[in-house]
Every structure is written in structure tokens, then in C-alpha cells.
Amino acid sequence: MDEELKDLRALLTEATLATGQGSYERRSPKGESVPLLMQVRSRLIRYMENREPTADSWRLLAHAEECLLHYAAARRCLERAIALSGMRDKKDLKKLALYQQNEEKWKDLILTPTQLKELGDFLEQKQNEALFERSFKWTKTWLQLKGISDAESVLEGLRRNGG
Secondary structure, eight states, X not given: OOHHHHHHHXXXXXXXXXXXXXXXXXXXXXXXXXXHHHHHHHHHHHHHHHSOOOHHHHHHHHHHHHHTTOHHHHHHHHHHHHXXXXXXXXXXXXXXXXXXXXXXXXXXXXXXXXXHHHHHHHHHHHHHSSOOOSSSHHHHHHHHHTTOSOHHHHHHHHHHTTO
16 A cells, blocks of 8 residues: 555544544534545545555545445445455455445435434424424424425335334
8 A cells, every 4th residue: 555545544544533423323424524534535536546546545435435424435436446356355245235224224214414413403402492292293394494395205214214
């Protein structure tokens, strides 16, 4: 691995720590980490445009996309890394399955990670106010406030995913 890619790996590690995310069931990254993640992502793309992409560079890009909750892009990057490496490593295959699972989950939810975080913040605020009822009343209110027309599909996706 060359020095520039080592530097990008270190920067990605720093950005990943700043997200406040765990390894599994990622949530929206902390706001201050997003510019750093975007910078690493852009630099990795430029790096691969100027050199022959390697399995390592594709894995790093997959990780950056994962941290940004871009699971479809992360899956495609990891598939390229696996193809270039010529090996079907258990760790890669496990990660690939996780990307595919999360990609389907996010499609099912319809909301973007940002919207889901906003909804969570809204519901938390309502919970801190007087009496909070355990229904979709406030979720429906938020969907109406945001002008999301297919509320029933969103609610069904939330139900299927433990909402």
C-alpha cells in the first residue's frame, strides 16, 4: 500500500471515529464528521482516477460510503474489491451481506437517513413534552409537516423495521 493510500486510511479512521457510529446498525453520522467523510470519499475517488484501483482502495471507498449510509454504493465498491482481490474472504462476504441487508432496509423505509434522524428528533421532542402516546400520531404529523405524500408506505416500512 502506497503512502497516499495509507494517509487516506488514517483519515478515514479518524472520520469514522468522529461519526459516533458502531460497526453494525449504523445511524446518521454526527454532523461534524460528514465534511471529513465527504473529503475522504472525494480524495479516494480522485486517487483511483489517477491510478489503477486496487482491492484496498475499493474497500476504503466502500467503508466511507457505509459511514455515509450509502449502502448501494458501498456494496458496489466492495464487490469490485472482491473481484480485484480474486479471493472470497469471509470478512468481505459478511460485510457484503450486511450492505445488502441495509440497502434493502433503507429502501423499505423510504425515508433518507437524514429524514429518519429528523423524525427521531421530532418524536424525542414530543416525548419530552407533556404526555406522549405510543402510536403513529406524531409520526403522521411529522410526515404531513414535511410534505411526504406516501405516509402509509413510510408507516408500513417503519412497522416492518421495528418502528
